[in-house]
Amino acid sequence: MTITPLFFLFIPLLFLVVVFLILNKLGERTKNIWTPKRTMIGITCYIILGFTAFLYSSFFSESTIPVLSPSEIKQAEKKFERIQKYDQEYNSSYLKEGNKKKTWKINFEGNTLPVVINDDNYSSLKIRQRYNDTIEPGKALVTYYQFPDIVEGIDLSDEVPLPNVYVAQNKLFIEFLSEQEVHYYRIKATLDILDFNREIEHKPYGRYDSYSSVLVIDIPRSTELEDSQGLVQYID
């Protein structure tokens, strides 16, 4: 064992001991003010306050963020596996209307559309190219599909920032925003030190984001998509 973990273990303990000893000394000095009866009243008030907080939290504290149960996470995991299977078979049938988040209509000149992708975050967004006979030449549709992005039972899909999609110099630019940070304050009325070690083996706890978002570029059959970075995959 190195010195650092010992230091981090003993400093809070030492702090606690010092706090207790100071309180004990203070208690001795304020014995005349804090008689046993008054102390008992104070402690009872504190307990009543805690009970009131519990009642308030039970009836009025509401979280708008639902937490998925382990079985729901398992179901989502299976769904992701299905999506992955369809995608690997170049089958776009998993891209449903309900998962559409935004569509960009773009215009360009000629029969070639070069694509430039700026992704410094190595985002998990998949970019797919699909031929669409209903689209006129010189036009394209870029559609962003959002699937659940589950982390420890919480769906982050609403927090995922959309990429910037635009045409400049007759090139299609797809730019990802810098990494966004989301901070959740989670209430777990348990002993986390026990649950954490126990749940490692039982609970699906990881992140299922490999197919959380897909960007589809629909182009007419006469158009060629120029992807020099090799990041765009064909889908039927």
Place this chain on the structure above:
Amino acid sequence: MQSLTNISLNTIVKKQVKWKAQLYISALSSLVISQIIFGVLTSSTGSGSSGHGGGNISVQFSDYSLDIFLIVSVIWAFIVGLLFTTKAYRMDDLSVISSRTSSAIANIFVMIIYSFMAVIIIVSSYYLQVLGVSFMEKKFFVIESLFISPSTLIVCFSSICLFGAIGLLFGTSFKGPVVVKIFVLMFMLLALLFIFMSPGSINLMPFIMLPNLMMSVLNLLVASLCFSLTIWIANKSEVSRK
């Protein structure tokens, strides 16, 4: 004036428990104050945190669990256990009819009562912290579980009891016969040596993996052993009648 009335140990202990539970109530107030301090200190970070990165979104979780309040309480129980055996507290025994054995038994009962009270204080502190967080962080406030299960409360009670029992045993050991003092010192020395020489050999995982009730039973068994040893040592250090 001397009294020839023979009072049973049971009656003496009962009186002492009542007397001590009221007299040492300041110990509970120090627990309340330290829980408020630690509750405020951890109000923004929680008892623990975890994070997930990857893609263009990173997630941080601050978990508000009972851990920090339990840690504070078990350390409090250990210190209170030790303090109960100090000279200042033993002087209070003179106010009522007592012997070292009856005093030790009374201390044990007071420790058990205080452990129970400490669990109630933990629950109060926890829900006050939850309320504070719910007011401060409304948008990203997530309730995974709001109700504390009875088995968790039993684990808390047994853990506080155990540390209180260890504190009492330690304190009583140093007031006991010389043989006991030497044995305790040797034990502590060996334990420290063992911890520093091979820290990897201390594996608490099998204990942590036990179900809550099983863990509580184990805690209470060890606590009972410590309590019994405390009484035995107190009995040994009794002023003998010749």
